[in-house]
Amino acid sequence: MRIKALLIGATIFAAQKLLRLGLLLIAVAVFTFVLLSLSPIDPVKAYIGADMMQISPEQQALIAERWGLDQPIWSRFLDWLGQLLQGNMGTSLVFNQPVSQVIALRFQASLQMLAIAWFLSGLLGLGLGIIAGALQGRWIDRLIRLYAYTLASSPTFWVALLLLIVFAVSFKVAPICCAAPPGVLSGNVTFWQHLHHLLLPAVALSIIGIANITLHTRQKLIDVLHSDYVLFAQAQGESLWNIIRYHGFRNILLPAITLQFASLSELFGGSVLVEQVFAYPGLGEATVQAALRSDIPLLVGIVFFSALFVYTGNTLADLAYPLIDPRIQLGGQRSL
Amino acid sequence: MLSISNLGVTFTQYDQGLRRKQLAVITDLDLDVKAGEVVAVVGASGSGKSLLAHALLGILPENAALSGTMRFKGEILTPERCRALRGKTIALIPQSIGYLDPLMTVGGQVQRVAQLAGRAKAEASASVSKTFARYNLSETVRDRYPFQLSGGMARRVLVSTAVVTQAQLVIADEPTPGLHPDVVVETLNHLRELAVEGRGVILITHDIEAALQIADRVAVFYAGTTVEIAAAKDFLSGNLRHPYTQALWRSLPQNEFIPVPGNQPSPEQLPVGCLFSDRCDWVSETCTAERPQLRELRSGWVRCVHAKG
Incomplete structure (x- = not known):
């Protein structure tokens, strides 16, 4: 009886914890994405860095299009979330590594x-x-x-x-x-x-x-x-x-x-x-x-x-x- | 075995503006307990019952000062001697399960009490087994935590803490309130048994009825002083000496159910004369002039100038 009660307790505990973790991560994902979208950082500029002068506005627009930056925010978010769920967090620009x-x-x-x-x-x-x-x-x-x-x-x-x-x-x-x-x-x-x-x-x-x-x-x-x-x-x-x-x-x-x-x-x-x-x-x-x-x-x-x-x-x-x-x-x- | 005379306990407190204030919570308290006898200490809250227990065990707060004399087996009880005797020769049975550590098994705690009383580990464990068996507590109870005990079991565990010490004087502090009537009777019987075994038992309670069931004598406390010490049978035969005891007896539901009007004086403003003078029907000038002494009367003791033989 006691062991059974303990098992049930542990299962409920694990389920509750996982559910809360999921909700927390979704909330974190939404907030980070929205905040960063609203931030003054231009992803294209950040990517190219110092070579910005050598790249024409057309080329910049091309990069933006390829990255899907012309899409509405929710579609970009879903795209990004999909990648994240597959374990792809992207590549660091500073360290040039995943x-x-x-x-x-x-x-x-x-x-x-x-x-x-x-x-x-x-x-x-x-x-x-x-x-x-x-x-x-x-x-x-x-x-x-x-x-x-x-x-x-x-x-x-x-x-x-x-x-x-x-x-x-x-x-x-x-x-x-x-x-x-x-x-x-x-x-x-x-x-x-x-x-x-x-x-x-x-x-x-x-x-x-x-x-x-x-x-x-x-x-x-x-x-x-x-x-x-x-x-x-x-x-x-x-x-x-x-x-x-x-x-x-x-x-x-x-x-x-x-x-x-x-x-x-x-x-x-x-x-x-x-x-x-x-x-x-x-x-x-x-x-x-x-x-x-x-x-x-x-x-x-x-x-x-x-x-x-x-x-x-x-x-x-x-x-x-x-x-x-x-x-x-x-x-x-x-x-x- | 124990005799207390003119015990006083004064608390020093600091008021606003760091004014020092003396609170005389116990004044002129007298009590004696013989081996093999149950002495009940009754009185309203604030009459100094629990403080008496704390004074005997040397666990009063640091701002308390003691006066008067306490003797145990003829020798004066100094604070050092209190510290040496507590848990070995003098034991406390606390009020409720709240006095046990919530995070330690009851077996572990009772065993610790036995070890503190001077037993070696194995011997202590054996004495816990023996005591638990005596009180019908199964071995599995040892592994339980206080919150897992029923009310009756809790009482028996608390009594066990005193029994494993083999103390000669046991102080039970309010052991009965809030309990099922059967458990009250059981608890009182356990205390009586302790006296039959030759120990002295002080039963601190505000429940006169419960006290009379097992006590040999009853000491009545009022505002920190002993107003009367009477044999238990004096209550039923109407042989009471002090007006407060009589009023208290009359106030019980099965008697006349008349409440005692007024309140105990506050320890901040104790009257110069008799502490009961402001509520007493017999009050006269002698009463308000000075405190009456405790005197022997009709084979009991009373602190009243008007009580007649």
Whole structure:
């Protein structure tokens, strides 16, 4: 009975999620297409670039006709959607490669940085939040809060610049830019060189998440410590740190996980700025290039990819809930 | 086993403009409990019943100050001794299932209580099995979460938390409200059993009827003070000493059902004299001049100058 109920729940959950993902992607497709159609970018000009002077207006019209730019917007949209459904995202103008290939390559580089930043902000945020919440009102709590508020109100790119000035320029312990030492073939880059170049951007990126997670964890832990079940645990002679270990941790984990996965979107946005500052060749940096140089296919590809990425993150959080809280069941079914 | 005399609990609060305010929530509270006896503590909300339990367990908030003396087995209960005894020698049975961690199995939680009481892991597990069997809770209940328990099961699990500690003094805080009558009787019987085994039981409740079913003696609290300590049989035989206890008894539906007019004084504005003076029919100048002392009368205790032998 129980297993059957679980299976039904999981099926409903998967169906709901897929349906929502489909709707989301359609909405993203419509918005991106309409916005880009209305944007001042002329696809023909963007394609030809500097050679524009050498091409006659007749030739330009010919290209436009061949691309179907003379068609009404909805017919162009359907055309484009048809191609997209077949997995054809087009060719990037900047990189002169298929968009899917550019995204795959660039995302690999970003993924390591995002992963390090994500774990770092999650662990540090949770740790600092627990210390601050447990010692509410003490000097260490004030110190952590001051730190969190300062971080929360500093722009990422500014923090990134500051880190560069301190660690790369003054102390010279970190490289000033890029994903590898200059003049080394990508095949010859060692693991340590790689990590060396990765660390500072990752730290800069993690700083966005830490403040948020710290302050939320602190508040949640304070709520838990004022709960009836903690009072009862105290009456049983449980010490503060054991209360946190046995009761606090599990009860603050749920909001922490929600935040942690929700922070994926912020991290993704932050990576655009951080990669720019560190000249790190990841997906964020590709986004900036695509936008500055009117590379529409790549830009659209990145928009789709980021929507998928954030959606996956939130789905993972949903999947984690029932593991932590037995009162939550997939597919909205309650067991008794 | 336990004797409390002239206990006072004062909260320090900060008003607007950082003015310090002292709230005397418990004043001149007296109570004694012997081994093998159930003492019911009755009173309206705000009479200091639950705070007494928190004071005994040393879990009052930090802005609370204690005065008076509490003795446990002849020795003074200092805050340090409270901390050392709680969960081992003095145990609390909480009000509701809300006092259990919603994300931990009940078996895990009761086992934790047993371990905190000083048992080794395996021994603790065995004592949980034994206690659950005693209260008709099957082994599968151990793996359930609090939200998966029925009302009756929840009560038995909460009683189990006190039993696995082998505490000599058990404080049950409002164990009966909102329960099915059968479950109330069952819960009260469990408490009585604990006393029969030789423990002292403090039953905190506002339900006099429930208290009289199992209590040996009843302490009546009013605005943070003990106004009377009477034997349970005194209620039925009309041998009550204090005007508040008498009024309370009369207010029950099966008696005259006459409510006691007025309200308890607020801890911010306690009268100089007897705390019950503004609601009392017997009030005289002596009452409003100074607080009456608790005195022995007809083999009970009363805090009233007018009560006659």
